[in-house]
Amino acid sequence: MQEFTKNDKMVHLVQANHNLLPVIHRFGIRLGFGNRTVEELCLAYEVNSDFFLAIVNTFNNKNFFPKDRLLSFSPLLLVDYLKKTHQYYIDYSLPRIEKLIHRLLLSTPKQNSEMQMIEKFYLSYKKKLIEHFDEEEQDVFPVVEKLVLHPEEVKNTSFDSNFEEEHEHVDFELDDLKNIILKYLVPEYDELVCNKLMEEICHFERDIHDHSRMEDAILIPQVKQLLNAVE
Structure with missing residues (x-):
C-alpha cells in the first residue's frame, strides 16, 4: 500500500481512501482542496505536515506505524x-x-x-x-x-x-x-x-x-x- 507524501494532492488522499476525510477534518482542514498538495494545505492551515502525514498514513495502512518518527x-x-x-x-x-x-x-x-x-x-x-x-x-x-x-x-x-x-x-x-x-x-x-x-x-x-x-x-x-x- 502506498505511503502518501507532501507532494500528493490532498484530493488524491480522499479519493484513495474516503475514510481519511474525518482524520483530515481533525486537523481543521476543510473541503475545497482545489489542486493544492498536502504541504500547501498544511501550510495554509498552520498544520505540521510531517505529523499530519504520519497520522494519515498510520490510519490508511494498519501495517504502517512509524514509532520512532511519531516519538x-x-x-x-x-x-x-x-x-x-x-x-x-x-x-x-x-x-x-x-x-x-x-x-x-x-x-x-x-x-x-x-x-x-x-x-x-x-x-x-x-x-x-x-x-x-x-x-x-x-x-x-x-x-x-x-x-x-x-x-x-x-x-x-x-x-x-x-x-x-x-x-x-x-x-x-x-x-x-x-x-x-x-x-x-x-x-x-x-x-x-x-x-x-x-x-x-x-x-x-x-x-x-x-x-x-x-x-x-x-x-x-x-x-x-x-x-x-x-x-
Whole structure:
C-alpha cells in the first residue's frame, strides 16, 4: 500500500481512501482542496505536515506505524489530535451507532430480551468510553501540557497509567457487541440498517484501535520520558 507524501494532492488522499476525510477534518482542514498538495494545505492551515502525514498514513495502512518518527514530534501535537478525535467520537461516531441500533430495533417486529440487551450493552459501553475520555482529558493531557510548557510545576509528579489495560477492554467490548448482534438479532430486521450498523461498528473499531495505539505506544512513553527529565 502506498505511503502518501507532501507532494500528493490532498484530493488524491480522499479519493484513495474516503475514510481519511474525518482524520483530515481533525486537523481543521476543510473541503475545497482545489489542486493544492498536502504541504500547501498544511501550510495554509498552520498544520505540521510531517505529523499530519504520519497520522494519515498510520490510519490508511494498519501495517504502517512509524514509532520512532511519531516519538520525535512534540507531545502537544499528539494531545491536540487526541482531543479532537475524542470530540469526533462523542459528536458523531457514538451517536451514529446509537441511532442505527435504535432504528434496527424499531425495524424488528418481534422483540425479545436479547434484542433489548443489544441497546443496553451499547449504552453501557458508550458511558464507560466517555468516562475514559474524560479521565484522559482531566488527568493525563494537562500533565503532558505542563511537562512540555512548565516542567518546573510538575516535579515529583507520579504517573501510573492503566490506560493500556482500559484500551484492551474497549476492544473486547466492541467484539462483544458485534457478537451479540450476530448471535441474538431476531431474523426479521431491516437488512440495510443492519449492514450499515455493522459497517459503522467495524469502522469505529479500526479508528479507536489506532487512537489507543497512539496513546499506548507514543504518548505514554513520551510522558514517562518527560517525567524522568524533571526528576
